[in-house]
Amino acid sequence: MKYNRILVNNNEIISELTHSAYFTEVTGRYAVNAVFSGEVDYTIEKRKLTLVPGSFIFLNDDTCYTHKIASAEGVSRLSIAFDPGYISDFEASVLESDAVLLDQPTGGKKGRPRLLESIYPLNGDIKYSLMHLSRHVDNGVADQLLLSEYLNHCLLNYYHLYQSEITSREASLNFLNGSTKTEILKRLCVAKDYMISNYNKNIRLEDIAEVACLSVNHLLRTFKQAYQQTPHQYLTKVRLRQAKYLLRNTDYPINEIVDIVGFECPSSFIRLFRNSFNVTPGKFR
Amino acid sequence: MIDFEHEYIVIFVKCVDTSLRFFVDMLGFSMYEHIEIAGRGCPILQMQSGHYIMLIEKETLECETVTLLTDDCLRDYHAFKKQGIEQLGKPEYTDAGLTISFYDPSGNKIMLLEARDYTDA
Known part of the structure; x- marks a missing residue:
């Protein structure tokens, strides 16, 4: 099942549920790619990345990348391609003062923004914006103004996230x-x-x-x-987050989940899970 | 007959008929039930999110802020904007979730809240 819609402002929304796919893309557009279930393998220039459920990646317009899906259980993903002109306008309207916008209504001489490409967990406001958008496109909503409203808020949420995840950390x-x-x-x-x-x-x-x-x-x-936090603590959090997803969305026994997410021993997994979420994996399920 | 299985949010209004037109025709709420309390007609309306409101007419009215819950604030904002709701505020992000606000014909401030769980963030 695939839904593909190009909006009047040249932005595009792709929502699909598939078992197998392979794409090579130099889209010339900025992209937000999110995965709701299953895993998608990306090759972004020389980097090999895997988007796991509950995560998304932002890619610049000039980034060359491929993505591959090969999954028996099916992958549900949402991809939004933003026109560079739309992103430039958005940046100007959000970041510039009213005085500057009045003086330079066409955006001045600023080039296309280049943002740091990274994987982010799908939580907070951007999770809600993307999930609502996904639900609307899956239901066949064709109202371009409504879809554009969500795209605008996806960008707002992303720039807010970028501020806390990139700009603040850099500082x-x-x-x-x-x-x-x-x-x-x-x-x-x-x-x-x-x-x-x-x-x-x-x-x-x-x-x-x-x-x-x-x-x-x-x-x-x-x-x-x-x-x-240390890289080890960060990795543990990623594993626990994935364990949480598997507990909520699959019937795998806890011992199997321990193996899948990369923990060596069930007792340490249970202790870490309880310390992080104040509930045991069994009770959480 | 009031259905005690449901939770109603009561909104006191100056004129039930005017308010009914506003909530049903402009906001898209649907008429769920019309009951009588002390000889006065009190319509119960259902929102798109499934929540219920009850309109009660009151002569001396002190305008108040009423918070209604929704499951999709942007969808509602877009629909209200299309309907030309006056004094419709832009969506605002708060610690509790996404909100929009506007005024009903009686002057009550209606705040629509899409409650969001930020504990994972």
């Missing part, structure tokens, strides 16, 4: 040089995305550091500064 790094901060956070995002994509594997700290082009000590120090 929290203890470096004087702004471009050093930007580069370090970019590499930390690579490390974070690697952990999210490989949460179910036995990942070593050395592997994460190598992927992020940082030394182990540098990774540990800067990751703690940006995320107020």
Whole structure:
């Protein structure tokens, strides 16, 4: 099942439920890709990432990427492609003062924004905006103004998230040089995305550091500064979040879920789950 | 006869007929039941989200803020904008969720709230 709609402002919404798909895309448009169930493998330039249920990725207009779906259980995903002109207008209307907008109604000489590409958990307001939008397109809603209202709010929510996940974290790094901060956070995002994509594997700290082009000590120090936790604690949270999804959406026995999400021992999983969510996995289910 | 299985949100209004036209024709609420309390007609309306409101006429009215729950604030905002609801505020993000507000013909401030769970964030 696939729903594909191009709106008057050249934005496009794709909602699909599929078992198998392969796309090579240089869309020339900014993209928000979210996965609600199943997993989607992405190759973004040289990076290999996996979008797990309850996560989304933002991609710039000039990014070349492929995505592959091969799943027996089916993958439900939503993809929004934003026209670069729409993003520029949106940025100007949100970030610029009224005086600047009046002086430069066509947006001045600013080029296309280039945002840091990263995987984000699908929670907070953007989860609601994307899920409402997905429900409307699946129900065949054709009202372009209504769909555009959701797209506008998806962007609002994304920029708000970007502020807390990227801009604020970049500012929290203890470096004087702004471009050093930007580069370090970019590499930390690579490390974070690697952990999210490989949460179910036995990942070593050395592997994460190598992927992020940082030394182990540098990774540990800067990751703690940006995320107020160690990479190991972050990975544990990703695993627990996935365990929560599997407990809520599948019938797998808890022992199997422990294996699937990459924990070694059920008792430590139960202890960590209870400490994080104040409920045991059994009671949560 | 009041159905005690449902929870009603009571809105005191100056004129039931005017308010009925506003809530049904403009906001799209549907008439669920018309009951009588102390000889006065009190319509019960159902919102799109399934919640119920009861309109009660009152001569001396102090305007108040009434919070109604919805399951999709943006859908309702879009529908109300299309209907030309006056003084319709833009959607606002709060700690409790997404809200919009407007005024009914009696001057009550109606706040529509889509309650959101941010505990995972």
